[in-house]
Amino acid sequence: MSEHVTADPAPYYRAHVFVCTNEREPGHPRGCCREKGGDDLRDYMKKKATGLGLGKAVRINNAGCLDRCELGPVLVVYPEGVWYAVTSKADIDEVLQTHLVEGKRVERLMLLPTDKLPADIVARRVAAE
Amino acid sequence: MSEHVTADPAPYYRAHVFVCTNEREPGHPRGCCREKGGDDLRDYMKKKATGLGLGKAVRINNAGCLDRCELGPVLVVYPEGVWYAVTSKADIDEVLQTHLVEGKRVERLMLLPTDKLPADIVARRVAAE
Numbered sequence: 092m093s094e095h096v097t098a099d100p101a102p103y104y105r106a107h108v109f110v111c112t113n114e115r116e117p118g119h120p121r122g123c124c125r126e127k128g129g130d131d132l133r134d135y136m137k138k139k140a141t142g143l144g145l146g147k148a149v150r151i152n153n154a155g156c157l158d159r160c161e162l163g164p165v166l167v168v169y170p171e172g173v174w175y176a177v178t179s180k181a182d183i184d185e186v187l188q189t190h191l192v193e194g195k196r197v198e199r200l201m202l203l204p205t206d207k208l209p210a211d212i213v214a215r216r217v218a219a220e
Numbered sequence: 221m222s223e224h225v226t227a228d229p230a231p232y233y234r235a236h237v238f239v240c241t242n243e244r245e246p247g248h249p250r251g252c253c254r255e256k257g258g259d260d261l262r263d264y265m266k267k268k269a270t271g272l273g274l275g276k277a278v279r280i281n282n283a284g285c286l287d288r289c290e291l292g293p294v295l296v297v298y299p300e301g302v303w304y305a306v307t308s309k310a311d312i313d314e315v316l317q318t319h320l321v322e323g324k325r326v327e328r329l330m331l332l333p334t335d336k337l338p339a340d341i342v343a344r345r346v347a348a349e
């Protein structure tokens with residue numbers, strides 16, 4: 092796709108995490124990450140990342156609608172482009188430790204590009220057991 | 221850094237653009253992207269991207285503070301992690317056409333990891349002439 096040939100600048104952040112905190116009107120059929128706790132999870136993740144000493148190299152950002160509302164709360168880690176559906180502080184702890192500290196992946200929370208509904212994730216997990 | 225060995229899922233978006241729209245209190249020494257027009261530029265970029273037919277593969281997102289306030293309004297394109305300082309609709313048009321449509325780079329608007337102040341960008345541009 093890209094016709095760009097020279098190297099891009101070095102990354103400004105080693106990992107740039109975007110946590111969806113978008114809010115829709117109550118009752119919207121797609122729901123929204125904020126009503127599912129995205130806001131609190133983002134605050135928790137930011138504070139915890141600082142506590143882990145991830146410092147300036149890892150940025151925990153809030154983001155507007157990432158357009159995967161049905162699967163929320165969701166977050167995405169760039170530059171690797173790995174998406175997670177997170178529903179608790181324990182999930183956040185696991186993403187922080189396993190992905191951002193150890194450079195591994197939290198398979199059970201990862202989203203595939205084809206995931207559209209929570210049932211997709213559940214079906215995949217059941218199949219893996 | 222990463223100990224991860226298996227392939228990550230395919231990207232959900234071919235390009236995921238985050239435009240800083242963060243607002244600080246008036247008079248803050250770092251300034252903020254919103255007071256510099258980040259909000260309008262994000263709205264314009266989103267509408268224009270749709271008009272260009274970039275469709276679902278390219279997502280123009282708003283973001284909270286990206287922490288490069290002094291250089292704002294700023295945006296970052298992932299997964300490539302290329303940052304731009306944009307100040308006008310013409311800048312946005314150029315990023316859309318050159319980077320997102322043609323897969324090249326808009327060198328004159330790009331930020332380096334070492335850029336801290338607008339003077340850094342200006343000095344680099346003058347040196348390149």
